[in-house]
Amino acid sequence: xxxxxxxxxxxxxxxxxxxxxxxxxxxxxxxxxxxxxxxxxxxxxxxxxxxxxxxxxxxxxxxxxxxxxxxxxxxxxxxxxxxxxxxxxxxxxxxxxxxxxxxxxxxxxxxxxxxxxxxxxxxxxxxxxxxxxxxxxxxxxxxxxxxxxxxxxxxxxxxxxxxxxxxxxxxxxxxxxxxxxxxxxxxxxxxxxxxxxxxxxxxxxxxxxxxxxxxxxxxxxxxxxxxxxxx
Amino acid sequence: xxxxxxxxxxxxxxxxxxxxxxxxxxxxxxxxxxxxxxxxxxxxxxxxxxxxxxxxxxxxxxxxxxxxxxxxxxxxxxxxxxxxxxxxxxxxxxxxxxxxxxxxxxxxxxxxxxxxxxxxxxxxxxxxxxxxxxxxxxxxxxxxxxxxxxxxxxxxxxxxxxxxxxxxxxxxxxxxxxxxxxxxxxxxxxxxxxxxxxxxxxxxxxxxxxxxxxxxxxxxxxxxxxxxxxx
DNA sequence: TTAATAGTGTCTGTCAGACACTATGTG
DNA sequence: CACATAGTGTCTGACAGACACTATTAA
Numbered sequence: 001x002x003x004x005x006x007x008x009x010x011x012x013x014x015x016x017x018x019x020x021x022x023x024x025x026x027x028x029x030x031x032x033x034x035x036x037x038x039x040x041x042x043x044x045x046x047x048x049x050x051x052x053x054x055x056x057x058x059x060x061x062x063x064x065x066x067x068x069x070x071x072x073x074x075x076x077x078x079x080x081x082x083x084x085x086x087x088x089x090x091x092x093x094x095x096x097x098x099x100x101x102x103x104x105x106x107x108x109x110x111x112x113x114x115x116x117x118x119x120x121x122x123x124x125x126x127x128x129x130x131x132x133x134x135x136x137x138x139x140x141x142x143x144x145x146x147x148x149x150x151x152x153x154x155x156x157x158x159x160x161x162x163x164x165x166x167x168x169x170x171x172x173x174x175x176x177x178x179x180x181x182x183x184x185x186x187x188x189x190x191x192x193x194x195x196x197x198x199x200x201x202x203x204x205x206x207x208x209x210x211x212x213x214x215x216x217x218x219x220x221x222x223x224x225x226x227x228x229x230x231x
Numbered sequence: 232x233x234x235x236x237x238x239x240x241x242x243x244x245x246x247x248x249x250x251x252x253x254x255x256x257x258x259x260x261x262x263x264x265x266x267x268x269x270x271x272x273x274x275x276x277x278x279x280x281x282x283x284x285x286x287x288x289x290x291x292x293x294x295x296x297x298x299x300x301x302x303x304x305x306x307x308x309x310x311x312x313x314x315x316x317x318x319x320x321x322x323x324x325x326x327x328x329x330x331x332x333x334x335x336x337x338x339x340x341x342x343x344x345x346x347x348x349x350x351x352x353x354x355x356x357x358x359x360x361x362x363x364x365x366x367x368x369x370x371x372x373x374x375x376x377x378x379x380x381x382x383x384x385x386x387x388x389x390x391x392x393x394x395x396x397x398x399x400x401x402x403x404x405x406x407x408x409x410x411x412x413x414x415x416x417x418x419x420x421x422x423x424x425x426x427x428x429x430x431x432x433x434x435x436x437x438x439x440x441x442x443x444x445x446x447x448x449x450x451x452x453x454x455x456x457x458x459x460x461x462x
Numbered sequence: 463t464t465a466a467t468a469g470t471g472t473c474t475g476t477c478a479g480a481c482a483c484t485a486t487g488t489g
Numbered sequence: 490c491a492c493a494t495a496g497t498g499t500c501t502g503a504c505a506g507a508c509a510c511t512a513t514t515a516a
Contacts, residue, residue, distance in 0.1 A: 012284045014243060014316075014327055051316070053243045053325035058317030083314040083329050085245075085282070086289030094284035096245055096327065098314050164495075181497080182479055200487095206493040207486035395468075412470080413506055431514095437466040438513035 012094040016062045017048035017132065019081065019101040019139035020071060022109050022119065023156045026172040028143075029119040030136060031112070032128075033070050039091050040129045044118070046136065047071060048097070063100045071112045076104040077155035081139055089131040097131075101139040103155040147173045151192035154214045162201050162209035163187065191215065243325040247293045248279035248363065250312065250332040250370035251302060253340050253350065254387045257403040259374075260350040261367060262343070263359075264301050270322050271360045275349070277367065278302060279328070294331045302343045307335040308386035312370055320362040328362075332370040334386040378404045382423035385445045393432050393440035394418065422446065 020031040032044040047070040049062075056062040060078065067073050078100055085096040113119065122140050127133055146152045153169050167183050187193060193212040200208040251262040263275040278301040280293075287293040291309065298304050309331055316327040344350065353371055358364055377383045384400050398414050418424060424443040431439040 010283065010285045012245060012282065014245060051243065051325075051327075052241065053318065054241045056318075059314065059327075080313065082311065083290065085329060087284065087287075094282075096282075096290075096329070098316060098327070162495085179479055179481085180495090181481080181499095184496080185478080201495095203488095204494075205488040207488095207495045209495055393468085410506055410508085411468090412508080415469080416505080432468095434515095435467075436515040438468045438515095440468055 009093065012096060013092070014051045014096045014098070015048050016051055016059060016066055017046045017097045017099045017135055018063055018067055018078075019046055019099065019136055020067070020073075020104065021101060021122075021139065021143060021156075022104050022106045023169055023172055024106045024119075026168065027121045027123070028140065028173065030122050030125070031071055032118055032120055034116045035129075036116070043129050045129050046132045051098075059098045060100075067102065071117060073102075073104060073108070073112060076102045076108075077152070078102045081135070081142060084131055084135065097135070099135050099139075101142065103143070103152065105156055105158045107158045144173055151190055154192050157214065160196060160199065160211045160213055162211060164209060166193070166212070240324065243327060244323070245282045245327045245329070246279050247282060247290060247297055248277045248328045248330045248366055249294055249298055249309075250277055250330065250367055251298070251304075251335065252332060252353075252370065252374060252387075253335050253337045254400055254403055255337045255350070257399065258352045258354070259371065259404065261353050261356070262302055263349055263351055265347045266360075267347070274360050276360050277363045282329075290329045291331075298333065302348060304333075304335060304339070304343060307333045307339070308383070309333045312366070312373060315362055315366065328366070330366050330370075332373065334374070334383065336387055336389045338389045375404055382421055385423055388445065391427060391430065391442045391444055393442060395440060397424070397443070
C-alpha cells in the first residue's frame, strides 16, 4: 500500500530583487551578478537576496542593503516595482520577490564592475534564471512609460549636464528623436532642473551650453488631459 | 550578570490584503470585515489573510480565495496595489502584506453584507487597525488617478448602463463635473464600451437612452502627450 | 404641447509640434 | 571669417472645452 501523498509544505521565503539601470552611449544597461550559491550557482542574475527580519527595518532597507552589498552603491533613485509570488518561480519552493528598480548615472557606476558584477545592455538579454527576465522586462517597461511625463530620467544624469545631454537621454529611453523647442518647454514646465549660475560647458568649438543640475525634492507633474473637468 | 539580549527573531509572515471598492449614490465605499482572532479581535479591518503556500498557486490566487471567503465574491477587477513590508506594521512581528484592490458594481455587492462585513464610505473612515489606513488611502488614490485615462471605472458599472450613468461614475470618482460632449468623445476613443443593439433605458418621461455594456478584453489607452516625438 | 433628458454640430482658445532664426563660442 | 551647436520666436493644425441646437420619449 503506497504511502499517503505528503501534504505540500506550508512554507515560503521572501526575497528582494533589484533591477539596477543606467544609460551609456544611448543604451540602457542593467547590472547582473554571479550567483555564489546553489541553485543556479555561477549563473548571472539580478542582484537580490533574502529579507533579514533581524537586520532590515523594512523592504526598502533590505533593497538598499542588497544594493550596497552587491554593487557597492548607496541610495540612488529606488522604487518598488511589483511583487512576484508563486510556487513555481524558484526551485526551492513557494517564494515572494519584492522587486525594486533603481536608476543611477553611468559615472557613479563604472567602478562597481568586478568579476562578480557586469553591466549588460538590456536589449542583449534574452533569458535569465528564475523569473528574472519577467522582472527585468517590467522594470524596463515601467521606466520607458514613466519617461514621458515624469522627472525620472534626470536620475540617470551626472551632477552637471546640459539640456542637450538630457534630451539625448530622453531620446535613448523613448527610442525616438524629440523636437528641441518642445522638449525644453516641457522640461521648464516640469521644473525638474535648475541652472547652475554662471557654469557653462567648456571645450567645444561653438557656443557653450548652460549647465544644469537636478532640482531637489520636486515631484512629477502628471500631464493631465482631463476629460473636460469643469471648475 | 544579565542574560545576553536575545537576538531579534529571523522570522516573518506573508499576508494578502484587499481593498474592495464600489460606488453607491456617488460615494466611494470600501468593505470592512470584523476580525475573528487576536490581535485586534472584533475590530473592523480590510479583508485579508495569510498566504497558504499549500493551497495558493500564487498571490493573486490567494487574493481571490480571500475575497471569496470573506465577501463571497468571485473574480472582479483585481489588481496588485503595493507591498507593505516592515517590522512595525503588525504587532505579531515582521510582516509582508501584498495588497490588492478590487472594483465591483454595487448591484453585485449588496448581498455580501452580514454581521461580519459592512460597506463604509471611504471619506468617513479616519482610522483603521495595523497600517490599513495607509493601504486604503493608496488604493483610493490609485483609483482616482487612473480614472482620467483608463477604462477602470467601467468595472464599477452594472451589466447594462447608459453613457450618462457612466459619466456620473467618472464625476463621482473625480469629484468634479464633466462636459458631456468631451466625455463622450473620450469614451468613444478609449473604445471601452459597446452599444447593446436595440436596447434602450425605459420608464423615464423623456427620450430613452441607449444602453451600453463593457467591452471585453480591451485595455487602457494611455493619454499620450509626448514631448514632441518625431517619426 | 410641454418638459426633460439623449445625443450631435460646431466654434474657439490653447498648445504641441515644427522649423527658422538669432546668439555665441572656437579655430 | 566659417562653422557648429545653444537657445529663442513664432506659425499652424489639431483638439479639448464650451455650448447651443436637434431628437425623442412620456404625460
